[in-house]
Amino acid sequence: MATINVALIGQGFMGRSHSNAWGQVAKFFKPPITPVMHTVFGQPEEKPQAFAANWGWKNASTDWEQLVRSPEIGLVDIVTPNYMHAPVARAAIAAGKPVACEKPIAGSLSDAREMAAAAKAAKLKTFVWFNYRRCPAVALAYQMVKDGKLGAIRHVRATYLQDWADESVPLLWRFDKTLAGSGAHGDLNAHIVDMTRFVTGQEITEIAGAIAETFIKERTLPAGVAAGGIAAGRQGGGGKGPVTVDDAVLFLARFSGGAVASFEAARQATGNFNRNTFELNGTKGSLKFDFERMNELQWYDATLPRAVQGWSTIMCTHGGDHPYVANWWPDAHIIGYEHGFTNQAYDILRVLAGESPTVPIPDFEDAYQTQRVLEAALLSAEERRPVKLEEVR
Numbered sequence: 001m002a003t004i005n006v007a008l009i010g011q012g013f014m015g016r017s018h019s020n021a022w023g024q025v026a027k028f029f030k031p032p033i034t035p036v037m038h039t040v041f042g043q044p045e046e047k048p049q050a051f052a053a054n055w056g057w058k059n060a061s062t063d064w065e066q067l068v069r070s071p072e073i074g075l076v077d078i079v080t081p082n083y084m085h086a087p088v089a090r091a092a093i094a095a096g097k098p099v100a101c102e103k104p105i106a107g108s109l110s111d112a113r114e115m116a117a118a119a120k121a122a123k124l125k126t127f128v129w130f131n132y133r134r135c136p137a138v139a140l141a142y143q144m145v146k147d148g149k150l151g152a153i154r155h156v157r158a159t160y161l162q163d164w165a166d167e168s169v170p171l172l173w174r175f176d177k178t179l180a181g182s183g184a185h186g187d188l189n190a191h192i193v194d195m196t197r198f199v200t201g202q203e204i205t206e207i208a209g210a211i212a213e214t215f216i217k218e219r220t221l222p223a224g225v226a227a228g229g230i231a232a233g234r235q236g237g238g239g240k241g242p243v244t245v246d247d248a249v250l251f252l253a254r255f256s257g258g259a260v261a262s263f264e265a266a267r268q269a270t271g272n273f274n275r276n277t278f279e280l281n282g283t284k285g286s287l288k289f290d291f292e293r294m295n296e297l298q299w300y301d302a303t304l305p306r307a308v309q310g311w312s313t314i315m316c317t318h319g320g321d322h323p324y325v326a327n328w329w330p331d332a333h334i335i336g337y338e339h340g341f342t343n344q345a346y347d348i349l350r351v352l353a354g355e356s357p358t359v360p361i362p363d364f365e366d367a368y369q370t371q372r373v374l375e376a377a378l379l380s381a382e383e384r385r386p387v388k389l390e391e392v393r
């Protein structure tokens with residue numbers, strides 16, 4: 001049985017979700033390659049040894065550069081703040097390693113472009129953790145669109161709304177442009193741009209207009225590694241620092257197949273915790289997805305006699321009929337957030353073995369296309385004008 005030694009770079013929120021996925025995947029699936037949880041990197045203050053012991057990593061390291069070069073490592077998995085994605089990916093690619101990287105692919109378009117080019121030149125396999133593609137309901141939506149069930153898509157409506165970022169939240173890396181690239185935009189719009197590109201199978205060709213706003217302009221400086229990467233010299237001390245990213249970005253767009261679209265990301269949309277949604281309206285039917293009810297997909301079949309048309313709720317947990325579900329629990333024994341990551345770990349292992357993933361998995365080139373859309377929307381907001389995607393490379 002083939003195995004691959006994984007190095008995990010980072011141990012925050014995504015460090016935990018990826019550790020869970022690598023630990024679960026060979027228990028629930030039969031991947032063609034078995035992952036070995038070889039080494040986790042963490043900053044010294046994070047006590048990576050304790051993290052390793054808790055999550056089942058064999059070793060802990062405080063030196064990521066040495067770790068990604070180690071001949072023992074076969075796959076580098078990056079779960080650091082966005083500005084760190086490019087240097088770690090660059091080092092891993094230079095060492096000839098395939099890379100799995102968290103989203104957004106990078107903090108800047110130039111980093112994203114460079115990462116995609118380096119992976120292509122080195123002919124290495126890469127993966128970006130746009131995990132929502134691997135919810136069974138989203139994968140089913142993809143298949144229904146591909147099978148022509150919606151006809152021609154006229155409208156795409158997507159929102160990703162959260163409400164965790166009030167004044168009490170300190171100046172984490174997520175509020176610093178040099179560390180994050182952007183705010184709600186790169187964090188949340190990145191997911192819905194990827195998800196709608198995936199489900200529709202179409203590219204965004206133009207941003208018709210955009211608006212970006214930062215409501216809370218400065219925040220308290222946090223202490224130590226709680227900052228998750230706040231630049232040295234800017235930690236603690238009880239002072240305040242400027243927020244240099246957006247709290248909300250809304251934009252209008254056009255898809256290559258003719259659909260018009262709206263996107264909305266926000267961190268202070270009170271009452272919305274993780275409201276990651278899309279709605280597609282086609283000539284033959286419509287679909288609605290809301291991550292807060294992630295096991296369900298809403299379907300409107302406009303080919304039925306008008307008298308019996310109506311929204312139906314598909315419980316996307318029939319093992320025989322829905323992607324990934326046969327490997328989890330019996331019908332309607334529902335699954336959650338973490339399962340999307342395990343499903344993705346399975347597909348990464350399939351692709352590394354030369355097999356096809358269950359549904360398409362984004363690589364660096366694909367995630368670079370999402371980053372171009374994000375960049376175009378920021379440009380549109382800044383210059384208050386429409387931006388064609390050709391302008392942004």
Ligand SMILES: NC(=O)c1ccc[n+]([C@@H]2O[C@H](COP(=O)([O-])OP(=O)(O)OC[C@H]3O[C@@H](n4cnc5c(N)ncnc54)[C@H](O)[C@@H]3O)[C@@H](O)[C@H]2O)c1
Nearest residue numbers: 010011012013014015043079080081082102103104228229
């Ligand atoms: N796929 C998703 O749904 C999802 C959800 C949340 C976050 N993310 C992405 O995952 C990445 C990490 O986010 P998170 O929420 O886990 O952040 P986090 O702040 O919880 O953890 C970040 C980790 O990186 C480490 N780190 C910070 N600065 C570093 C540096 N200079 N060098 C080395 N390590 C450093 C931190 O110590 C910590 O272990 C981001 O790119 C984020 O956009 C994706």
